[in-house]
Amino acid sequence: MKKMLPAVMLAIMSAVAIPALAQTAPASAIDNSAWSLQLGHYDDISRFTLNYETAPVWQTRFSNGTRITLSGEFGGSYWHTSRAGRSSLFQLSAIPLFRYWATDRFYIEAGIGATVFDKHDIGGKEISTNFHFGDHLGAGYRITNDIMIGYRYSHFSNAGIKRPNPGLDMHQIVLNKRF
Numbered sequence: 001m002k003k004m005l006p007a008v009m010l011a012i013m014s015a016v017a018i019p020a021l022a023q024t025a026p027a028s029a030i031d032n033s034a035w036s037l038q039l040g041h042y043d044d045i046s047r048f049t050l051n052y053e054t055a056p057v058w059q060t061r062f063s064n065g066t067r068i069t070l071s072g073e074f075g076g077s078y079w080h081t082s083r084a085g086r087s088s089l090f091q092l093s094a095i096p097l098f099r100y101w102a103t104d105r106f107y108i109e110a111g112i113g114a115t116v117f118d119k120h121d122i123g124g125k126e127i128s129t130n131f132h133f134g135d136h137l138g139a140g141y142r143i144t145n146d147i148m149i150g151y152r153y154s155h156f157s158n159a160g161i162k163r164p165n166p167g168l169d170m171h172q173i174v175l176n177k178r179f
Contacts (some may be wrong), residue, residue: 019038031055032178036073040172044056044081045123047170051075073097073111073176079168083123090118093134105142107150113138115156128162138145146178 038049056069077091093114102108116136120127133156140150152174157167 011055024093027164031059031069032146034148034176036176038174039114040154040170042169042171044174045079045168046081046168047077047079047172049075049077049172050055051177056156065104066100069099071097071099073092073113079122081123085124086119086121087123089122092116093154095134095136097136105139107142107148109138109140109150109152122168125168126164127156127166127168128156128164129158131161132158132168134157138149138172140174140176148174148176148178150174150176 033055034053035054036049036051038051040047040049050178052074054072056071058070059067061067073093073095075093075095079091080088080089080152091139093115094111095111097109097111097113099107099109112133112135117132117134119125120130135155135157136152137143138150138152140148142148150173152172154172155167156170158165
C-alpha cells in the first residue's frame with residue numbers, strides 16, 4: 001500500500017492540475033499549428049522559405065495579460081543569387097522559437113536553431129561548412145485569429161567551426177496561417 005500511495009497521489013494531482021492548467025490557456029486559433037511563407041533578401045541574395053510551426057509546446061501567462069510561448073519551427077528554404085558562382089542552394093532548419101505576446105495581437109520573437117545547407121558557397125561567397133546555426137529576431141502582428149504577418153532578421157553562421165566564417169544574413173517578410 002505504501003508503494004502505491006505516491007502513484008495514487010500523482011494520479012489525483014494530475015487529474016486536478018491538468019484541467020486547471022488547460023483553463024489558464026484556452027484553446028484558440030493562435031495556439032494551433034501553422035504554416036508560414038517567408039520571402040527574404042539581403043546583399044543580392046534572395047530566400048524563399050516554407051515553415052511548419054508546431055502549436056506551443058510551452059507557455060506562461062503574466063498577470064498583465066502578456067504571455068510567452070515556445071514553438072518548434074521546421075522549414076526548407078531555397079536561396080538564389082544572380083552573382084557569379086553557384087547561383088542557388090537549399091537549406092533545412094529546426095528552430096525553437098520564443099514569442100513574447102505584448103498584446104493579444106502584437107508579438108516579438110527570438111530563436112536559435114540548427115540549419116543544414118546542401119552546399120557551402122553561393123554567388124562566390126564561401127561559408128565553409130554545410131552545418132550552421134540560425135539566429136532569428138522578429139516582430140509581428142496577428143491580423144485575424146489565424147493569420148499573422150511579420151518581419152524577421154536572420155543570421156546564419158557556423159560559429160567558428162571552420163574558417164572563413166562570414167555568415168549569411170537575411171531580412172524577411174513572414175506570412176503565417178494557423179489551422
